[in-house]
Structure formats: structure tokens, C-alpha cells
């Protein structure tokens with residue numbers, strides 16, 4: 066009997082196998098991945114004379130788990146930070162810098178915030194009454210949107226907080242959990258009568274980690290995946306691709322993981338698959354966990370790479386990119402000026418844009434085939450950025466049901482899921498601690514530690 070099967074070869078599954086391999090004999094671990102490629106959402110394509118990433122292009126350093134993993138893999142010397150972080154918001158047919166004096170979109174310092182070009186005078190005055198509203202009353206959790214609208218008004222919520230906080234999740238702040246998606250606001254509401262003041266004090270007390278806010282790696286985030294796979298193979302962890310798990314069946318002394326070709330009997334299993342897949346896999350193991358997992362919604366973004374001749378832009382693009390509020394109604398929800406952010410992606414004379422489209426409640430983009438999608442996005446690039454010609458190269462990456470949505474009381478939902486699992490079954494991935502790469506790695510570490518404790522003979 067294999068000791069552990071890890072289902073899913075994205076960053077969460079590979080990291081789970083890595084953390085397990087520190088605790089049990091690596092030869093007792095099998096990773097099974099349905100695709101012919103490892104890495105899941107972490108992916109890159111050749112684009113011109115260089116590569117470009119079609120999934121994540123950086124990770125936040127506030128949670129150090131990705132930096133620590135990179136160090137374990139001897140990749141610290143290959144960490145790189147974006148050349149620029151300054152971003153814009155596209156609203157009312159113009160680009161506006163993200164207003165100063167804000168924390169994660171929320172006004173914290175009104176002296177700096179006043180006079181910004183994004184929010185109207187009336188909207189700024191409405192936001193400024195926040196310190197006089199009295200203590201926020203929250204019964205455990207609410208949506209980011211409901212909270213922000215009460216504190217700073219609808220305009221700040223829709224034009225600023227929606228694209229920033231909603232954008233990360235390809236979701237809408239009017240459905241996302243405050244506790245999970247904007248915990249800074251909630252902490253500030255607990256410690257201060259004015260949330261804006263609480264956010265200001267968080268900033269004042271922030272101790273810099275010595276790292277920039279974001280990192281990637283030379284060669285892109287796929288370098289992390291490639292190094293992980295290399296190390297796991299060196300340790301003789303079995304990694305199988307094109308191997309789709311169909312279900313997990315309970316046995317007297319473990320679990321049977323079935324696939325089309327063969328089945329694996331194991332003492333323990335880590336599911337690092339999307340929640341709706343895990344729901345299917347666990348039907349025979351825990352009906353409750355299966356039903357609860359199935360309630361987690363997913364957004365389906367599409368990432369389109371557009372390569373333009375530099376001359377297509379009237380003047381060079383400034384900053385790392387822009388976000389588009391939902392009310393603007395374009396297909397485009399965000400644009401990364403990829404060759405500004407990552408100068409190493411640049412081929413001579415070519416500017417690369419990463420255009421995100423598709424978010425929860427807006428799946429218009431899925432009605433387009435690749436050709437018409439590229440043409441429509443090119444027209445939007447003309448409107449938004451004044452691009453004067455068509456792209457010279459493009460790539461469309463469709464990420465169907467890839468970003469989990471955290472509704473209010475999400476952490477309680479996860480707690481109930483965990484409590485309804487039998488010993489020997491653990492879960493890792495974006496639905497558990499957050500969608501970012503570091504949160505996925507933390508969830509993997511937690512799953513591996515918990516599982517190792519239940520196995521018969523830890524190393």
C-alpha cells in the first residue's frame with residue numbers, strides 16, 4: 066500500500082508532496098495529475114523571442130511561505146521584483162492614479178486622499194464622514210461591499226474598492242467575505258471607532274519585512290514548479306500526469322483512489338483539486354464535506370496576451386497596469402503592462418499586455434472564440450490606451466472555474482468541511498486559506514503536517 070496519494074499537481078499539490086517528503090519516506094508518496102502538464106494555474110507560453118505567463122505572474126511577500134519555499138529550493142538568488150508597482154484605474158474614459166492616502170482601496174489619510182482625480186468631490190466628502198459614523202457593528206462577518214459602502218460610500222466602493230479587492234478574486238465585493246478578503250478593514254473596525262484611523266495606525270505600526278511587496282522568479286513562477294518537481298523526482302516521489310482521479314473509496318485501513326487506468330490504495334490522501342472536483346471525489350468518504358465543498362463558487366477569467374509594436378502607442382506606457390471597475394462594462398477587467406513590470410520579458414521593439422477579462426456575474430467573454438475575443442479586446446485597448454494598430458501576436462488562456470469565491474463566513478464553512486472529514490483525508494489549495502500562491506503553499510504545509518500525524522509510522 067502506498068502511504069499517501071496527493072491528488073492534483075498544481076502548486077498546492079506539489080507543495081503538499083514536498084512538505085510530506087520532509088516527514089515520511091518520499092518513496093511512499095504518489096502525486097496524480099489529470100493534465101499532461103504540472104503546475105495547474107501556474108503556466109507560461111513562448112511569446113515572441115521570450116516567454117510570458119498566462120496565470121499568476123508574482124506573489125505577495127506578506128505571507129512568507131513562498132519566499133521560504135523558494136529558499137528551500139535554492140531559488141532565493143533568482144527572486145526578482147517588479148520594475149514598477151504603480152497602477153491606475155480606468156474610469157469615465159480616463160486613467161487615474163490609485164488615490165494616495167488609501168489602504169487596499171479604503172481611504173485612511175484624508176489629507177492625502179482629497180483632490181484625487183478618480184472620486185468626485187461629492188464622493189470624497191462622503192468618504193470623509195467615516196470618522197464620525199461611530200463604531201462599525203459587524204455580527205461576525207459581512208460582505209466587503211456592504212461594509213465599505215456604509216463606511217466610505219458607494220462611489221469609493223464601486224470605483225476603488227471593487228476593482229482592487231474584487232479584482233484579485235475576479236469577484237464582486239458585494240458578495241465577497243470581509244473577514245476573508247479584506248481582514249485589514251475588519252481588524253481596524255475592531256480596534257478603532259474610525260476604520261480609516263485604524264487603517265492609518267496599521268500602516269504606522271507596520272514593520273517592513275525587508276522584502277519588496279511582490280516577487281517573481283527568473284524564468285517566471287514556473288521556475289518554482291520546475292524546481293519543486295525536480296526535487297520531488299530526485300527524492301523518488303512518484304509523479305503521474307494524465308492520471309485523473311475519479312473517486313476516493315474508504316477501505317478498512319485507508320482509501321482507494323480510483324482512476325481510469327488503475328487504482329491506488331493508500332493510508333492517507335491529500336486532495337489539492339478545485340473544491341467542485343474535491344466534492345465529487347469525496348462523495349463516498351464524507352457526504353457532508355462533499356455537499357459543503359460543492360457550495361463554493363468559482364470565477365472563470367480569461368487571460369489574453371497581446372504583443373504590440375512599441376510604435377503602436379502614442380507615448381510609452383507608464384506604470385505596471387490598470388484596473389477597470391465593473392460599472393465601466395468593458396470585457397477587460399485589468400491590464401498588466403507586462404514589459405514595464407517585467408523588463409526581462411521584452412523582445413526588441415515589442416510591448417506585451419496581459420489583459421484579464423471575465424469575472425463573477427460577467428461571463429460575456431466566454432461567448433467569444435479566440436479570434437473574435439482578440440479583436441474585441443484590441444478595440445478596447447484602442448479605447449482605453451489609445452493603441453493605434455492591431456497586435457502582432459496574441460495568446461488566449463481560458464481558466465474555467467479557477468478562482469474560488471469567499472462568501473461571508475467562509476472560514477466557518479471550511480471549519481465545518483474539515484470537521485466532517487475522516488482521519489487520513491486532508492485538503493489543500495486556493496479555497497482554504499486564500500487564492501494567492503503563498504496561501505496555497507501555507508494550506509499545503511498545514512495539510513501535510515496534519516496528515517503526517519495520522520500515519521502509522523512517520524519517519
Ligand SMILES: Cc1cc2nc3c(=O)[nH]c(=O)nc-3n(C[C@H](O)[C@H](O)[C@H](O)COP(=O)(O)OP(=O)(O)OC[C@H]3O[C@@H](n4cnc5c(N)ncnc54)[C@H](O)[C@@H]3O)c2cc1C
Pocket residue numbers: 072073074075076077078097098099100103104105106107119120121122123124125308309310311337338339342366367368464467468493494495499500501502503505
Ligand atoms: C488568471 C489568473 C491569474 C492569477 N494571478 C495570481 C497572481 O498574480 N498571484 C497569485 O499569488 N495568485 C494568482 N492567481 C491565483 C493562483 O494562481 C491560484 O490560486 C493557484 O495557482 C491555485 O493553485 P492550486 O494548486 O490550488 O490549484 P490549480 O492550479 O487549479 O491546480 C489543481 C490541479 O488539479 C488538477 N486536477 C483537477 N482535477 C483532477 C483530478 N480529478 N485528478 C487529478 N488531478 C486533477 C488540475 O489539472 C490542476 O493541475 C491567479 C489565478 C488566475 C486564474
